Amino acid sequence: MAKVAWRLGRCWCSSPPQVIGFPVVQLHMSRTAMGIGQKDFENAMNQVKLLKKDPGNEVKLKLYALYKQATEGPCNLPKPGVFDLINKAKWDAWNALGSLPKETARQNYVDLVSSLSPPSESSSQVEPGAYRKPPGYETLVVTSEDGITKIMLNRPTKKNAISSQMYQEIMLALKAASKDDSAITVLTGNGDYYSSGNDLSNFTDIPSGGVEEKAKNSALFLRDFVGCFIDFPKPLIAVVNGPAVGISVTLLGLFDAVYASDRATFHTPFSHLGQSPEGCSSYTFPKIMGSAKATEMLIFGKKLTAGEACAQGLVTEVFPDSTLQKEVWTRLKTYAKLPPNAMRVSKEIIRNTEKEKLHAVNAEECRVIQGRWLSDECMNAVMNFLSKKAKL
Ligand code: COA
Numbered sequence: 001m002a003k004v005a006w007r008l009g010r011c012w013c014s015s016p017p018q019v020i021g022f023p024v025v026q027l028h029m030s031r032t033a034m035g036i037g038q039k040d041f042e043n044a045m046n047q048v049k050l051l052k053k054d055p056g057n058e059v060k061l062k063l064y065a066l067y068k069q070a071t072e073g074p075c076n077l078p079k080p081g082v083f084d085l086i087n088k089a090k091w092d093a094w095n096a097l098g099s100l101p102k103e104t105a106r107q108n109y110v111d112l113v114s115s116l117s118p119p120s121e122s123s124s125q126v127e128p129g130a131y132r133k134p135p136g137y138e139t140l141v142v143t144s145e146d147g148i149t150k151i152m153l154n155r156p157t158k159k160n161a162i163s164s165q166m167y168q169e170i171m172l173a174l175k176a177a178s179k180d181d182s183a184i185t186v187l188t189g190n191g192d193y194y195s196s197g198n199d200l201s202n203f204t205d206i207p208s209g210g211v212e213e214k215a216k217n218s219a220l221f222l223r224d225f226v227g228c229f230i231d232f233p234k235p236l237i238a239v240v241n242g243p244a245v246g247i248s249v250t251l252l253g254l255f256d257a258v259y260a261s262d263r264a265t266f267h268t269p270f271s272h273l274g275q276s277p278e279g280c281s282s283y284t285f286p287k288i289m290g291s292a293k294a295t296e297m298l299i300f301g302k303k304l305t306a307g308e309a310c311a312q313g314l315v316t317e318v319f320p321d322s323t324l325q326k327e328v329w330t331r332l333k334t335y336a337k338l339p340p341n342a343m344r345v346s347k348e349i350i351r352n353t354e355k356e357k358l359h360a361v362n363a364e365e366c367r368v369i370q371g372r373w374l375s376d377e378c379m380n381a382v383m384n385f386l387s388k389k390a391k392l
Pocket of ligand 1: 056058059157158159161162196197198199200201245246247269270273
């Protein structure tokens with residue numbers, strides 16, 4: 001019996017090595033399982049193999065579920081344990097299809113594959129003529145002109161969720177920006193979101209050492225990532241073009257100025273996700289807004305409007321969404337003409353009094369969150385998110 005094995009994993013796309021990556025989804029197909037629409041179904045499977053861009057874990061789970069339903073019918077496997085994250089996600093996705101007929105599943109599979117011709121993720125806000133820096137970032141657009149290095153998160157179809165690859169690329173871009181000849185560095189998002197925070201599918205790639213090893217590596221990685229923001233030597237500005245969630249909010253306490261669209265919101269639903277604050281926010285937020293307001297955000301997950309975030313000192317200034325880009329960039333271009341060494345030294349004086357403290361806070365937050373990632377509360381919340389998506 002001919003079998004086709006299709007593997008989605010690290011080797012599937014040309015991404016750089018990742019600390020946290022894609023789940024490995026393996027499909028085995030018996031050709032006799034196919035009947036009506038066999039040719040279309042086969043074509044669709046071939047098309048998937050030719051996709052140049054990874055469609056993301058949620059799509060891969062949907063494909064997996066539809067494939068299983070199309071070839072084997074309703075889910076017939078025992079439910080995996082909660083710690084078996086990958087198989088649990090796959091099981092949830094397949095099980096969510098209930099008694100969907102095989103023919104419908106086959107048709108849905110074909111439709112889904114044909115919708116995967118990659119949507120343009122490029123640069124609605126990339127200014128023409130701006131110099132795009134090598135090396136080719138896949139999740140960022142990095143440009144440098146007028147004394148400003150602009151790092152733009154560029155996964156708009158995923159609300160700029162920070163995948164493992166994006167974490168790596170942000171670190172690379174910050175390291176490059178710290179050494180280039182620009183005076184200031186700006187982080188912003190492409191599309192309607194600034195960022196929806198940590199890509200929750202980062203949780204699904206479990207190494208052979210199991211979830212403990214995964215949590216340990218991820219905590220070390222997070223510590224390095226946040227460390228880059230603590231140590232960044234030039235003025236670092238956030239242009240918050242839309243809603244911000246999770247780590248994209250907590251890091252704002254480490255920026256030197258934060259300009260926001262009046263459409264932006266600021267949300268840190270850590271307790272809802274069974275997690276705990278990172279990005280030094282357990283220290284910077286109480287300092288910026290007082291402990292009572294920080295508690296509402298970091299413990300109770302209260303979402304702030306841009307106006308509220310500005311009133312509490314997290315945001316420097318709010319602009320109408322329609323004029324944000326024009327007003328902010330005009331202002332930043334003026335700031336970027338100031339003597340760069342004076343700005344660098346002034347930042348150093350401000351930051352140095354706290355650097356040691358910030359690194360200690362970062363280390364402690366990473367220690368605590370490592371434990372949280374192993375908790376049932378966290379695992380259940382992540383599985384809920386992933387399985388809700390798989391049911392769509
Ligand atoms: N992790 C993984 N995927 C994410 C994501 C995240 N943090 N944020 C958005 N996405 C994906 C969605 O899964 C969806 O993918 P799909 O098109 O393959 O289905 C796509 O981005 C668009 O998001 P969607 O949920 O359809 O948009 P929305 O406008 O209805 O909701 C959010 C946007 C951000 C409110 C919602 O996606 C969300 O709650 N995300 C999780 C945010 C979060 O908890 N972050 C971690 C904080 S610690």
